[in-house]
Amino acid sequence: MTDITQDQERDKDKPNDREMFDEELLIRALEEENMDLFRSEFIELHSYDQATFFARVEEGLRARLYHYLSPEEMAELFESLDIEEEDYQDILAEMNPSYAAEMLSHMYTDDAVDVLNELDKEQVVSYLTIMDDESAKEIKELLHYEEYTAGSIMTTEFVAISKNQTVRSAMYILKNEAPNAETIYYIYVIDDDKKLVGVISLRDLIISHDDVMISEIMSERVMSVGVSEDQEAVARQMKDYDFLALPVVDFQQHLLGIITVDDIMDVMEEEASDDYSKLAGISDLDSIDQNPFSAAKKRLPWLIALLFLGMFTASLISRFEDTLAVVPVLAIFIPVISGMSGNTGTQALAVAVRGIATGDIEKESRWSLIMREAGTGLITGTTCGVGISIIVYVWKGEFFLGLVIGVSLLISLFVATLAGILVPLVMHKLKVDPAVASGPFITTINDIISILIYFGLATIFMSYLL
Amino acid sequence: MTDITQDQERDKDKPNDREMFDEELLIRALEEENMDLFRSEFIELHSYDQATFFARVEEGLRARLYHYLSPEEMAELFESLDIEEEDYQDILAEMNPSYAAEMLSHMYTDDAVDVLNELDKEQVVSYLTIMDDESAKEIKELLHYEEYTAGSIMTTEFVAISKNQTVRSAMYILKNEAPNAETIYYIYVIDDDKKLVGVISLRDLIISHDDVMISEIMSERVMSVGVSEDQEAVARQMKDYDFLALPVVDFQQHLLGIITVDDIMDVMEEEASDDYSKLAGISDLDSIDQNPFSAAKKRLPWLIALLFLGMFTASLISRFEDTLAVVPVLAIFIPVISGMSGNTGTQALAVAVRGIATGDIEKESRWSLIMREAGTGLITGTTCGVGISIIVYVWKGEFFLGLVIGVSLLISLFVATLAGILVPLVMHKLKVDPAVASGPFITTINDIISILIYFGLATIFMSYLL
Known part of the structure; x- marks a missing residue:
């Protein structure tokens, strides 16, 4: 028991423990142009650590690596390199073209293809021309396969x-x-x-x-x-x-x-990250080390689209201005009704997207899935609807107000749950990635639906609310 | 080119192709109590397919498997079995206790421990007592380790x-x-x-x-x-x-x-599913084949908590009823302001949660991360704030209304972005899983903040709005 505690103490600093190499020594060796010292330390490292060092060191020193390491050694490092897609072009441009081509030919074909896919077509052709014929042929074959298919991640080096x-x-x-x-x-x-x-x-x-x-x-x-x-x-x-x-x-x-x-673990991480970022309404979560402008650039398209959807919601409420002027207390409950339907829609969406991703959804009929979600929406809607009716009645002392709000919430949650399951299912049917129906969109659509239901009911039964 | 198209045609039906075994034949063999036929087909299958068959077949026929297969053979099947955690207890209860104990002793220690962790303590003790001493000793050692640690997923069968x-x-x-x-x-x-x-x-x-x-x-x-x-x-x-x-x-x-x-792939899937479901505000997305009641049971705790938070928002707006009575048009923009700050908060939250999950966040200082998010919030806030001011001015023809709404949106987005990054960072510091700060909670908290800002500003500058 004591051992485990001691061990936990030690593990707290684990992220630093993972630095399995002496970065300062390596940088000093590069600065002093001491190739022997550098190689004696560097060649011993795992290629992932080599790649981590390579990505971190400044450009001037990095240029020396292309002289200190053979194209074959650089190929191994490159296979472990995990940088922004757009940076591959710059890094390759730092190298002598024949060095780069030889490095690419020494990489596993699938990894070389991953790198080449980030370059302009002309550059790809020029590297393939310098390269030895056999490697070029193998790479060309893999370049044909569409992204995200088995062909695009396979390698031809097998026994x-x-x-x-x-x-x-x-x-x-x-x-x-x-x-x-x-x-x-x-x-x-x-x-x-x-x-x-x-x-x-x-x-x-x-x-x-x-x-x-x-x-x-x-x-x-x-x-x-x-x-x-x-x-x-x-x-x-x-x-x-x-x-x-x-x-x-x-x-x-x-x-x-x-x-x-190892390629499959990368795919799993990529797909999980992709689903996650779409649920959050953000285009790309792959890396976080950027400046505010590039971060804003990734988020603004979603926010602006949602702003327009939001203005549409506002224009809907605007149509009920007469109702609002007569019963201003209705405004108080707008956020809770729209918020709740947004949340319940996101839950149903998440179930559908995960089900499609894991393939579990294939195991049962769409119809039974929809019926189950309808049932779920009815149960959650009834529970929350009855709850809010009682709270509003106790708080405001108005029975009909509580009833209108309760019934609105019930119907909203029911419809929102159905929308949350139907939208991704229809998209899947249309062969569109259902994760595109991101959290914020479902939320905003459900906002609109729930406000229509709420003000619609309130307007119809206005005489009771006065 | 034509080949690829043909191939795609073929792949459409892949989920069915994956049935690598003749289920009907196996069931018939079981029904006819033809052990030789059953074994000749079944033993050849991959253990994952055996487990799939085992999980699907009805209880009466499943009981025959315990006679047709040796505990050792059943152990291999069990290692691939992927059922609801609570079902392990029922399945083991179907077996003769000494058969179950022998099966557990033949499983890889880590897999046996996974199964035993789902049982009552008394049952675990009783199986360990029947089991051979060496296996029991190895299992007992692993049972000590806390869930989600390296110790809990490791196996002791290595060379x-x-x-x-x-x-x-x-x-x-x-x-x-x-x-x-x-x-x-x-x-x-x-x-x-x-x-x-x-x-x-x-x-x-x-x-x-x-x-x-x-x-x-x-x-x-x-x-x-x-x-x-x-x-x-x-x-x-x-x-x-x-x-x-x-x-x-x-x-x-x-x-x-x-x-x-293989254990790590399970961990990756588990962790990704966990983060995803928390962002969606749902406790457990592991399986989708349940009835509406169990589905509602998983979602209602979140919805009820959010309902109370929503009522708190309502009570906040209620304090501004005087403002609303004088300027009812303010109500129209409640959803867009609260919705936008909810969305932007979720984006920042997702960046932080992913960054913590992938460890990328360790690479830069917390302070620079917070400053970057503040900058991002300022850029997105200014863009959307200016945008909505113009839209409102054009639509409603009121300059000050547009200004109040624009400034409210600017401040709300800025604060919401900061909240989205600070909450998970603080939780991480306090050693709480930051994914618990789920999407709906951040959304609802940001609802409250943004409404305070909106109505606060509107009340202060009310004289200009009249």
Whole structure:
């Protein structure tokens, strides 16, 4: 027990512990142009730490790295580099073009393609022209695939063997290909037409006898994904089945590439961040280290759109100015009714968006989902409606006012819940990403609906409110 | 090009393609009590598909599975089972206690602990008593660790070797331990005190010569996590460094267990879902297949809390009833001012919560972050404030009304942005999960602030508005 407490004390400072390298020493070595000292320390680092250092160091010193590190060493660093998409162009421009091209050719194809996708078309062509033919060909093939598909995140560096060989010869191939393959922990088995017919894990390979045939120990139930399948669906499959890699095939089952778990973790983070930022009404949450102007630039489009929607709400209320002049107390309850319907709509929206994202929604019929949400809206609406009626009656002493507000809240919550589920479902049906129906939009739409209901009811029953 | 289109056609039906097994055949085999037919088909399936089948089949038929499958086979299925937490108790109750205990002892320790954590304390004790001593001991050790820490998700089935041996002897140990270890792709190197001193990947092991010493090829810069470190920090580290496993150590660097990437993917999904649901103001989005009552039960606590906050807003406006009676047109703009400040607060909140979740926020000082958000609030506030002033002036023809509304919106957006960043930062400082400061709460708090500003200003400058 005491141990655990001590350990917790230590972990408090963990973010700093994670600095696994001596930044000052490295910078000093660069400043003093001491290449040997720099390399002796730097080459030992994990590529993620190398990339962290690279992204932090100022441009002048960074230029020295291109002389101190070989294109191959820089390639490994680049694979771990996590910078703003628009910065890749500037960084590559700092390098000698042939150095950059050679670095790209040494990167895993999928990572090189990620970098090239951020550049102008002309630049891509010029790098591919300088590059050795084989790498250029591999990269060109991957550049064809649409973003967010399995093809766009797969790599072509994998180990494939024929089923008509022994464990011994497979191990021999593996030892030769290990330095280049992105993963060697799953080995894919192909037939003479390069069609995927099986898979074997390195674990099974090393515990098998050397003379056993691959066809005897391979699993024929190999799961694969189509090259144009959505990356989110691939991530789900990899997570559900606990795979470290998944093979990618074309429609004739030809093995085209593999997707590894590290890429899938990036996809998961990207998709989660994307859903989250859309719920919050903000275009891009990827990085936070910017100035107020770029931050405002990301938020203003949403705010201005919402301002206009808000003005529409105002013009609606404006139509009920006569009602308001006669019963000014109605104004007091505008925020609670519009706020509550906004909140309940966001809840229903979140359920639908998550359900679509995790695929859970496929498991039941749309109809039963809508009916369930309608039921939920009725229950929450009735509870809150009765509650607010009682509160208003006790507070203001007016029975009919309480009744109008209660009934308005009941109907508003019911309609808002339905809107929250229907909008994303319809968008999904229309093949639009339902997360675009962001929180603020659903909220503002529900504002409008609830105010129409509230003032509509109040106007109809005005004689009772006087 | 044509190929890709064809492929897309095919992929549309992917969710159904993923049914990699013949459910009808399996059910028929169960109904006919044809154990041989059932086993011949079922044993071949991936454990995730077995678990999917298991969760779907009705209780009566499921009972037969406990006779058709050995506890060891059932253990593998259980490791992939993804059901509601509260259902584990019922499922285990269906089994003979000694069968259940044996199954638990065959599961990876971390997965067994996950199941046991859902049971009553008495039940846990009774299963541990029936179980073989060694398994019970390992499980008991893990049960001690707090939820959401590295200790709670680690497993004790790993391969550790001494550095004073050759590659040949290490491979020999590996082949023996492979069937039981959760991963064999990283092998950890320990000294005589069982302290972690190095790591070597299976990839490096198989490409090294048999007579090389482990100490020569191992990496001494082995990264590890403390046993009580937060699981989210562990996930971040594993994702950043692209590891397939991370060793877990105590404060003296003793190797206690490992965390594998499949568990980390579950953590990532859990944490993302958690942040998302809190932003939406809903307690639990894990599953959507429930009835309206259980759905309403999850949403009502938030809605009722927000109803009370909303009534507080109403009582605030109520204090300005005199102002409203004199200038009823003010009521029209309540929703747009409160709505806009709610939206902008949610944006700032989302930036802060994501920044804390990804650790990006550690990279800059809190002060510069707050200053940046203040600047952002000023820019968005000025833009929207000037915009609404002009619109109101054009629409209503009243200069001072436009000015009061514009200035109110400016100040509200500025304050709301600051509130959106300060609340989660303060919570983080107080070691409270900042995601608890959910979207609806920030929205409602900002409603209150903005209405105070709006009616405050209007009351002060009322003489100009008449």
